[in-house]
Amino acid sequence: MRIMKHPALYEISIEQVFYALSDPVRLEIVQKLCMTDEATCSALDGGRPKSSVSHHFRVLREAGLVWTRNEGASHMNALRRAELNERFPGLLDVVEAAIQGGTGRNAA
Amino acid sequence: MRIMKHPALYEISIEQVFYALSDPVRLEIVQKLCMTDEATCSALDGGRPKSSVSHHFRVLREAGLVWTRNEGASHMNALRRAELNERFPGLLDVVEAAIQGGTGRNAA
């Protein structure tokens, strides 16, 4: 299959990570992955066109947030949790905590 | 003077915050503010044109990251530290920790 670009831990920049997380579609994907460990692209597409979703997964992969492995005809995606926690401790906690908070009003 | 738009705490969205932090110029400004408490725009402009810097400060203000108050002809800018720590606990720690890490290689 095609070679998936997965940057090494030290290649990941915080700007790129922030950028990847600034898109609502991608943030949604990441937040779902916070709770599901592993999922196919289609399980996370939210009804959006394949090409759009594929684009967003690419951004997430290249930012170092998501690891994609091959599972037959499907692609299984997972957060690079341990690595991200090592490189940017606390970041995923912030993302996870924002799930309840939503994008606008505070849940508290 | 002109009215500065400063969103209330509950109006701040994590996407907007991430977006604001994804620009190298703005991240640099925020990281400098992490260490200086308060500073004028010109103290943080890095030699860039006034209009560009003013634009970036606007984005930071509207994202809820920075509070600007009037000090004579100058504007004093400060991180909305306490508020951000309440709304997104740990976020500023990540930003601060990334100062040494730089954007590329890991400092560890």
Next chain:
DNA sequence: GCTATTGTTCTATTGTAATCGAACTAACGA
């Protein structure tokens, strides 16, 4: 009031990114 300083707003230009249809590729099963 005049002038310098500080920063904002306006306007235009340029570059980049989101979106999505369509064609393509890979794996699986009948």
Next chain:
DNA sequence: TCGTTAGTTCGATTACAATAGAACAATAGC
């Protein structure tokens, strides 16, 4: 091998954002 399913890549369109010069506004000092 043919069709199906899953996802990527290509190409075009559209929208947004960074940059920066120029004009403007607000303040301080003379």
